[in-house]
Amino acid sequence: MTSSLLSCNILLAGVGGQGTLVAGRILGEVALTLGLDAKVSEVHGMSQRGGSVVTYVRMSPSVGSPLIDEGEVDYLLAFEQLEGLRWAPSLVQGGTLVVNALMIRPLTVSIGAATYPEGIPDLLERAAAGRAKVIALDGSALAAANGSPKSLNVVMIGVFAARSGLPKEAFVSAIDRVFPEKLRAMNQSAFAAGFEKGRTA
Amino acid sequence: MRSIMLGNEAVARGAYEAGVRVVSSYPGTPSTEITESTARYSGIHTEWAPNEKVALEVAIGASVAGGRSMSAMKHVGLNVAADPLFTLAYTGVGAGLVVVVADDPGMHSSQNEQDSRRYAVAARVPMLEPADSAECRSFVLRAFELSERFDTPVLVRLTTRVAHSRTAVETGERLEAPLRAFVHDPAKYVMMPSNAKARRVVLESRIAELARYCEDEAESAGLHRWIRKGTRLGVVTSGIGFSYAEEALPDASILKLGMVWPVPVGLVRRFAATVDRLVVVEELDPVLETELRAAGIELEGKGLLPRIGEYSAATLRRALGDDDRKPAAFAPGSLPEAPVRPPVLCAGCPHKGVFLALARVKAVVCGDIGCYTLGALPPMKAMDTCVCMGASIGMAHGMDMAAGREFAARTIAVIGDSTFLHSGMTGLLNTVYNGGASTVLILDNSITGMTGHQQNPSTGKDIHGNAAPAVDLEALCRALGVRRVRVVDPNDTFATERALREEMAVPEPSVLIARSPCALLPDACRDDVLYRVEPSACTKCRACLKAICPAMSGGYDGPVVIDPEMCNGCGLCARFCKFDAIRKEDATS
Numbered sequence: 001m002t003s004s005l006l007s008c009n010i011l012l013a014g015v016g017g018q019g020t021l022v023a024g025r026i027l028g029e030v031a032l033t034l035g036l037d038a039k040v041s042e043v044h045g046m047s048q049r050g051g052s053v054v055t056y057v058r059m060s061p062s063v064g065s066p067l068i069d070e071g072e073v074d075y076l077l078a079f080e081q082l083e084g085l086r087w088a089p090s091l092v093q094g095g096t097l098v099v100n101a102l103m104i105r106p107l108t109v110s111i112g113a114a115t116y117p118e119g120i121p122d123l124l125e126r127a128a129a130g131r132a133k134v135i136a137l138d139g140s141a142l143a144a145a146n147g148s149p150k151s152l153n154v155v156m157i158g159v160f161a162a163r164s165g166l167p168k169e170a171f172v173s174a175i176d177r178v179f180p181e182k183l184r185a186m187n188q189s190a191f192a193a194g195f196e197k198g199r200t201a
Numbered sequence: 202m203r204s205i206m207l208g209n210e211a212v213a214r215g216a217y218e219a220g221v222r223v224v225s226s227y228p229g230t231p232s233t234e235i236t237e238s239t240a241r242y243s244g245i246h247t248e249w250a251p252n253e254k255v256a257l258e259v260a261i262g263a264s265v266a267g268g269r270s271m272s273a274m275k276h277v278g279l280n281v282a283a284d285p286l287f288t289l290a291y292t293g294v295g296a297g298l299v300v301v302v303a304d305d306p307g308m309h310s311s312q313n314e315q316d317s318r319r320y321a322v323a324a325r326v327p328m329l330e331p332a333d334s335a336e337c338r339s340f341v342l343r344a345f346e347l348s349e350r351f352d353t354p355v356l357v358r359l360t361t362r363v364a365h366s367r368t369a370v371e372t373g374e375r376l377e378a379p380l381r382a383f384v385h386d387p388a389k390y391v392m393m394p395s396n397a398k399a400r401r402v403v404l405e406s407r408i409a410e411l412a413r414y415c416e417d418e419a420e421s422a423g424l425h426r427w428i429r430k431g432t433r434l435g436v437v438t439s440g441i442g443f444s445y446a447e448e449a450l451p452d453a454s455i456l457k458l459g460m461v462w463p464v465p466v467g468l469v470r471r472f473a474a475t476v477d478r479l480v481v482v483e484e485l486d487p488v489l490e491t492e493l494r495a496a497g498i499e500l501e502g503k504g505l506l507p508r509i510g511e512y513s514a515a516t517l518r519r520a521l522g523d524d525d526r527k528p529a530a531f532a533p534g535s536l537p538e539a540p541v542r543p544p545v546l547c548a549g550c551p552h553k554g555v556f557l558a559l560a561r562v563k564a565v566v567c568g569d570i571g572c573y574t575l576g577a578l579p580p581m582k583a584m585d586t587c588v589c590m591g592a593s594i595g596m597a598h599g600m601d602m603a604a605g606r607e608f609a610a611r612t613i614a615v616i617g618d619s620t621f622l623h624s625g626m627t628g629l630l631n632t633v634y635n636g637g638a639s640t641v642l643i644l645d646n647s648i649t650g651m652t653g654h655q656q657n658p659s660t661g662k663d664i665h666g667n668a669a670p671a672v673d674l675e676a677l678c679r680a681l682g683v684r685r686v687r688v689v690d691p692n693d694t695f696a697t698e699r700a701l702r703e704e705m706a707v708p709e710p711s712v713l714i715a716r717s718p719c720a721l722l723p724d725a726c727r728d729d730v731l732y733r734v735e736p737s738a739c740t741k742c743r744a745c746l747k748a749i750c751p752a753m754s755g756g757y758d759g760p761v762v763i764d765p766e767m768c769n770g771c772g773l774c775a776r777f778c779k780f781d782a783i784r785k786e787d788a789t790s
Binding site for chain 2: 015016024025028029031032037038039040041042043044050051052063064065066067069070071072082083085086088089090091092093094095097104105106107108109110111112113114115116117123124127128131132149
C-alpha cells in the first residue's frame with residue numbers, strides 16, 4: 001500500500017454466515033487505532049440467509065461515502081471462490097485479490113440449474129494478466145488448523161495485514177478488542193497464519 | 202471516548218446520553234440494533250412490543266408520565282404506528298419523545314421503498330436526518346432538546362447506509378434527565394373534538410416556531426452545515442446524500458440540511474444566491490425539491506437523478522461530475538459470469554417442510570413477512586401473495602369471500618409466530634366473526650427470525666433473555682373462536698401435508714400450528730445428531746435434493762453428500778429417500 005498508504009478501499013465478499021461483518025468491525029478498529037477515519041458498511045436482514053453478502057471498508061484521513069464504487073476496490077478479500085469471481089470486476093488496476101479456496105455451491109448449482117465455474121483462482125490469475133495481484137489460499141484449512149473454521153475471517157485479515165504494509169500491532173490490538181477473552185488466543189493464531197501466508201505470497 | 206459504532210448503536214448511545222428512561226420497539230431491518238443496543242445500557246427500560254403501534258403508545262405513556270422515551274422502527278413500521286403519531290403531534294409531550302424511523306432505499310430487506318419524510322410533512326412533526334454515526338448520536342441528543350423545548354415529538358430518519366455503517370463517534374456522559382412531574386391536563390392529552398380543535402391551532406403555531414428555529418438556529422446548533430466551495434455548482438442535500446455529494450463533487454458548495462422538515466426555505470434561498478446552478482440530491486421522493494420549487498427557487502432534482510433505489514458517489518458523478526474512472530484490473534468480458542446466489546432457507550430450517558407440503562397440495566398461499574417469504578422462490582414457489590405484516594389472514598378471507606367456497610378450499614394463509622402476534626390475530630378474529638372458512642398455518646419457530654433472533658410474546662423470554670410469560674397460541678386461537686386448532690411437526694413434511702389437506706376440506710376456520718424451533722437457535726442446533734449419506738446405498742436418484750437443503754450437494758457424478766459442518770439434523774432429507782441411504786448418526790459417539 002504505497003501511494004494508497006493513507007487511503008484504502010477493502011471489499012469483503014462472502015456468503016451469509018461466513019463472518020464478514022466481524023472482519024469489517026476489526027478493520028474499522030484498525031483504522032481508528034491508526035488515527036484514520038473509517039466507514040464500514042454492512043448488509044443485514046434477508047440477504048444474510050445464505051445469500052451473497054459484502055461488507056465495504058474504507059479508511060483514509062477523511063472518508064465520504066460508505067460505499068465503494070465499482071472499479072475502486074484496492075483489496076478484494078473473497079471468503080469463497082464464486083464470490084471472488086462475482087466481485088472481481090470491482091477491483092482497480094494494481095489492486096489485490098485474495099481468494100479462499102472454499103467452494104459453497106449455491107442452491108441453483110446443487111439442484112443442477114446452474115454450473116459452478118471450475119478453477120476460479122486460475123481463471124482470475126490468467127484474466128488479471130499482471131494487472132492485479134491474485135493470492136489464492138486455503139484459508140478455511142488454515143483457520144481449522146489454528147482452532148476453528150470460524151476464524152476464516154481473521155485469516156483473511158492476516159493476509160490483508162501483510163500485503164497492506166499497515167502496522168501489524170494495530171491488527172493484533174484490534175483483534176483483542178473485538179473478541180472476548182476466551183476466543184483471543186485462537187484468533188491471534190489464525191491471524192498469524194494468514195499474515196505469514198500474505199507475507200510470502 | 203472515540204470509538205467506531207454502527208449508526209444504530211450510535212442512536213442508542215445518543216438516547217442513553219440524553220437520559221432516556223423507556224424504549225419500546227418492534228424489530229425491523231434496518232432499525233433493529235437500535236433497540237438491542239439500548240437494552241444493554243443500565244438506566245434504560247427497554248422492551249419489545251408486539252407491534253409498532255403498541256411500542257409508540259408505550260413511549261407516549263412514558264413521556265406523559267414525565268420520562269424521556271423513544272421508539273425505533275423501520276419505515277413500514279411507521280405505517281403501523283401512524284395512528285398514534287398523528288394525534289401525538291396534537292398533544293405534544295410530557296418529557297422528550299423521539300421516534301426513530303429507518304428507511305430502506307434499494308429495498309435490501311423490505312417490501313417497499315417508501316420515504317418516511319412524507320410522515321413528517323403529513324403529521325406536522327419536525328424531522329432530523331443524520332449522515333453518519335457521529336451525527337446519529339448528536340442529532341438524537343438534539344432531538345430530545347427540541348422535543349421538550351417545542352413540546353413536540355421529533356422524528357429522526359435514518360436510511361440503511363446510515364443505520365448499517367460503522368463510523369467514528371466521540372461519546373459523552375449520560376445527562377441527568379430527572380423524571381418530570383406528571384401533569385393532569387386533559388385539554389392537552391384527551392383528544393376529543395373540543396380539545397383537539399384547540400390543539401390543532403397549537404400545532405400550527407408550533408410549526409411556525411419550528412420553521413423559524415430551522416431557519417435561524419439550526420445551523421449554529423450543529424444541524425445544518427453550509428460548506429462554501431465553488432460557485433459553479435451548489436448542492437442541497439441531507440443524510441447519506443451528503444456523503445455521496447462530498448465525495449463525488451469535491452468542488453461544489455454544499456448546503457447539508459440536518460433538519461429536513463420544516464424545510465428552511467430562506468436558508469436555501471440565500472445559498473442558491475451564491476451558486477450558478479442548484480441541484481437537490483435526495484434519494485427516493487422529491488420532498489425537498491417540491492417544497493423548494495413551491496417557494497419559487499430554481500433548481501434541478503429528479504429530472505437529473507433517479508427516484509428509484511439507492512444513490513452512490515457514482516450516481517452523482519455520472520449525472521453531475523467528472524466521470525473519469527481509474528482503469529479496472531479485469532477487462533470487461535474476461536471472466537465467466539458467476540451464477541447468482543439468492544438467499545435461501547437455512548439447513549434444518551423448519552419452514553422448508555411446510556413449503557414443500559404447500560407446493561404438493563397446490564394451494565393458493567397468502568404469505569406474510571418473515572424468513573418464510575423465501576418460500577416464494579424457486580424451486581418451492583409456494584407463495585402467491587405477500588403484502589405487509591399480518592396481511593396473509595385477511596387476504597385469504599377476502600379471496601374466500603370473492604371467489605367462493607370451492608376456491609376457499611384451496612386457500613391457505615401462512616404466517617410466522619411473531620407476525621401473527623404483531624397483526625395477524627385481528628385478521629383471524631375477522632375470519633371467525635364473518636363466517637369465513639380459511640385454513641391458517643402459523644409457523645411457530647419460537648423466535649423473530651429474519652431480523653436476527655429477537656424475543657417476542659410467544660418465546661417465553663424478554664429482550665434481556667429473562668423468563669417472561671409465553672402466550673399459549675392454541676388457547677389464543679381458540680379464544681378468538683377457532684374450534685379446530687392442531688399442532689404439527691413441520692419437519693415431518695408428509696404429516697404436515699395430510700393435516701393441510703384435512704383442514705382445507707373442512708368448511709370452517711382452522712389453525713395449524715407448525716411448531717419447531719429456528720435451526721439457528723442455540724438450543725435447536727442438533728449438533729449431537731447428524732445425517733450422512735451411505736455412498737453404497739445411494740442410487741443418485743436425487744429425490745433427497747427435494748429437501749432443498751444448502752448442506753447437500755452431488756447426486757450427479759457421485760453419491761449425494763451432506764456437509765457435516767452445515768447439517769442441523771432436521772432429517773427432512775431422509776424422509777425423501779426410498780433406499781434408506783440417508784442415515785442418522787450420533788455425532789458425539
